[in-house]
Amino acid sequence: MPRKSRFGLLSAALLSCAMVASAAPLMVIITPSHDNPFFNTEAVTADAAAKKLGFKTLVLSHDDDANKQDQQFDTAIASKAAAIILDNAGADATIGAVKKAKAAGIPVFLIDREINATGLAVSQIVSNNYQGAVLGGQKFVELMGEKGEFVELVGKESDTNAGIRSKGYHEAIDQFTGLKMVERQSANWSQPEAFSKMETILQAHPDIKGVICGNDTMAMGAMAALKANGKGKVIVVGFDGSNDVRDSIEGGDIKATVLQTCAYNAELAVAQANQFLKTKKTGKPEKQLTNCVLISDKNAKKLNNFVLAK
Numbered sequence: 001m002p003r004k005s006r007f008g009l010l011s012a013a014l015l016s017c018a019m020v021a022s023a024a025p026l027m028v029i030i031t032p033s034h035d036n037p038f039f040n041t042e043a044v045t046a047d048a049a050a051k052k053l054g055f056k057t058l059v060l061s062h063d064d065d066a067n068k069q070d071q072q073f074d075t076a077i078a079s080k081a082a083a084i085i086l087d088n089a090g091a092d093a094t095i096g097a098v099k100k101a102k103a104a105g106i107p108v109f110l111i112d113r114e115i116n117a118t119g120l121a122v123s124q125i126v127s128n129n130y131q132g133a134v135l136g137g138q139k140f141v142e143l144m145g146e147k148g149e150f151v152e153l154v155g156k157e158s159d160t161n162a163g164i165r166s167k168g169y170h171e172a173i174d175q176f177t178g179l180k181m182v183e184r185q186s187a188n189w190s191q192p193e194a195f196s197k198m199e200t201i202l203q204a205h206p207d208i209k210g211v212i213c214g215n216d217t218m219a220m221g222a223m224a225a226l227k228a229n230g231k232g233k234v235i236v237v238g239f240d241g242s243n244d245v246r247d248s249i250e251g252g253d254i255k256a257t258v259l260q261t262c263a264y265n266a267e268l269a270v271a272q273a274n275q276f277l278k279t280k281k282t283g284k285p286e287k288q289l290t291n292c293v294l295i296s297d298k299n300a301k302k303l304n305n306f307v308l309a310k
Contacts, residue, residue, distance in 0.1 A: 025082035027055040049270040066093035083273040109269040127260030132292025133168025147178030148209030155214040194221025210235035216242040
């Protein structure tokens with residue numbers, strides 16, 4: 001073979017190796033359905049933060065299906081992901097997937113929802129759901145005038161946050177004997193399901209004074225059902241801090257919500273992933289809590305896309 005040709009092939013091979021060596025690392029971002037504005041904000045924020053730091057990204061949704069999530073972890077492993085950012089599909093059902101990623105050398109950074117295990121994920125960054133729920137419960141008590149019948153709509157029973165928020169609400173509410181809970185049902189974080197459940201509840205309890213909800217999508221569903229049945233004056237409180245509920249508060253319908261800073265948490269997870277990949281540590285404990293903020297007609301206008309302007 002002529003010397004020039006050999007040199008040309010060698011140069012091409014070296015160039016190819018250099019391109020592979022300099023290829024951007026992959027960050028896989030997995031959340032529940034992007035149809036929910038909260039989870040969409042997580043995904044969009046994490047995606048933008050990762051790209052800004054030079055990562056390629058793969059953004060996926062498990063739709064709260066643990067089997068689908070497990071397949072997405074297989075995809076991340078096969079794609080040799082550098083890190084995974086995850087809002088998980090179940091506190092127990094996710095343990096195996098995170099363990100599998102760790103065994104493959106891929107660090108996992110959880111946001112929004114914890115898993116029922118430690119030592120597997122590098123970080124578990126969640127809003128302080130209990131603290132936030134106590135704030136929401138206290139506002140609900142105030143709005144109710146410390147008396148009257150009320151309904152609680154809780155989230156998906158397999159989600160740790162559903163139980164934590166409910167406990168926080170009752171920490172604030174149960175000390176007032178004039179308040180009586182007549183129904184407590186799960187609407188699985190779903191707006192249509194909350195609408196359906198609320199319509200059924202109203203048939204049995206037409207004189208309820210308030211509804212406290214585990215998230216904003218259920219609050220929106222409950223409010224829609226109440227208004228459809230001529231009960232638009234019933235007090236409704238949610239949890240998340242979505243733009244939909246912000247608009248409802250400003251319109252005089254839903255009375256309050258609790259903002260959990262999902263955009264901040266997503267950015268924090270990406271930053272910690274980047275640091276861990278460089279130094280093998282984050283400088284933070286595995287479990288990290290960020291405080292929530294009460295949103296009412298006093299500050300709703302400052303809220304946009306889960307960020308409260310100063």
